[in-house]
Amino acid sequence: MKFSALFTAPLAYMPFSTPATEKREKTAKTAPAPVKRSRSAKVKKPAELKPYRGISIVFEDCACEAVKKIGSKRFLLSDDDAPMLPLPACDAARCDCKYKHHDDRREEEHDRRFSSTLRTDLYEDSGKENRRAGKRRGRRKSDT
Template sequence: MNIKTLFTTPLSYLPFSNPTTGKADKGASRKSATSKRTGTAKDPQPLPLKPWRGTSIVVGKRPCEAVKAIGSRRFLLADGDTPMLPLAACDASRCNCKYMHHDDRRDDEHDRRLTATLRTDLYEDSGNENRRSTGRGRRKTDK
């Protein structure tokens, strides 16, 4: 093998790079260069983003007055109203505040759905019928 061949056809001297030679190593693939992989593996799809993702600001050791005014407020990521850190009115020499990411902007303590369930249960316990559970429509066939 001469030096000129090495530079004009790079890696052609390796048995697994040229499938037409038939001199492949034991672990090398014998597929032609034009063949494509066939498999059932799909490209990884990105996970759907949750619509109520939010952020809050975790204060540092010495919080400034600007971040104290915000408090523990949660910001909806979709609105884009999350303030950039450090805050514009931050008077600290070095800001130690950080973002905390939440899957759901809504806080567990302020879940209004719990009281609605209680009202529905009390309504049914008082002898009234829950009409939402019956399938009714505007047409005669929707019964």
């Protein structure tokens, strides 16, 4: 036997003697077959949640007095101040009250921003000069 043959022939009793091609075949992972998706199955981004989402309680005429006291009051969802249903003081045999979700806790007819916006618009529509814009306001030079 030649001396060089000792280094090229695989030794069956040695764990590292398996040729590299056989190792690759044994350890190669098969990639899963690609899954075909329809266009409607594409992952959509979740809708951005509005910060002032609200919740109110919807109830029937035969509801308990505890729910009737709350009425149609809207609670801010992010504050977790909405009461759990059924209410602790509920005396109904079966509570049929449900939550109703709102995009905005504020009711449209009670929007507090409306009056100030209206006032500004009326002032600008009157034709008077807007004295706030353009001039630098502040202290007089003689005051310093």
